[in-house]
Amino acid sequence: MSPFTELVYDTFRHLEPVDRANNYALLHLIESMGARFQGVHGIARDEDGVPGYAKIMDADLVPDEGLEWLSQFAGVALPAGITASEKRDLLKTADASKRGTISHIAAVIQRSLTGTKTVYVRERDGSPYRYTISTRRAETPVEDWDSTNILRNGGAELNADDWFSNFGNLFRTFDNPLFGGAHFRVEAGSNQINIGTSSLAGTLSGATTGKKFSTSLYVKGRPSAIGKTIWINGYEVGGASGEQSYGGSQKVVLTNGWQRLLIEGASIIQNDRTFVRLYLFSGNDTGAWVTGDGVDFEGAQVEAGDRVTPYIETAGAQASRAAGFGPVGKAVRDTKPAGLTANYQIVTGQDWQNVLEDFATWTAVISAFPTIDALELG
16 A cells, blocks of 8 residues: 555545455555555655655655656756666766866766776867867777768669679669668579679778778578578778788678678788778578578678778768767767867877876876887877
């Protein structure tokens, strides 16, 4: 019996013998009608020395469903996905008077970082009303990374240009796209699938040995191909040497849901390569492919670096994404004081200005970083 039901039922105690003889019909009626009032009653009544309504303003006593409401008084934006206990901790440690200060801005951003959670803040960066936030790439979620998809037709929005088929019937279709309004489909030919991107799809420039690229593609099995394996391979092409692989993904078993195939941080071997290719191959690990078995695919991406980042749509040209489309960028925007402009960037390590701001003398720099490599400049 809830406290509110008990309070109301007490006024009808003289009817309890009759109610008991009727299987407590009156009690059940009061319970069902009073359920909607119990929440308010629980907050409004005095309890254990706590005055009525006081608990709604206390981070330890407020019901879980009241935490978002209470956060407005603390000046706190509660992040999505955290537990009620974590919300209470944020409310208790929050100090609205610190909002807009460097320490508060950095603290909010650090919640989304890993490692040493380094945040550089450069005030008056080009203007009294502009500041720049920098975080280290290795400590920043990949959702925030800036990147460029060098495959100029990673999606199927315009056409199937830049794709060719050695084995399989390749075409565009529109029945189940993951991005946009269209996707590719390939149906096995000669009991296998072997398709790739053309020489114009992912061009390179300059010396290429050791350059790292990450490659990805989304795939989904058609009914007759579910349970069979598929994988991708990255190839480097051009220059004096013949085409060769620079890395492959793990083989995955196809399902009726989209999966992302990944090749992360694979290095180009030759120094004079002019472009890279992405190939999609069928495998016979879990069953032989037969002519007509189909795979849907889209979201092809080749990007510099050692991690795969969220897909960047391309439709006829390479495309880039600026830094800050993940939780760190959101934190930068959420903590920006009114009237100021916040710029966000990701650095490989740190720059000389950061070093000189953190250390008073060159002796202190040398003491902290015995080698240039230790500075992690970038």
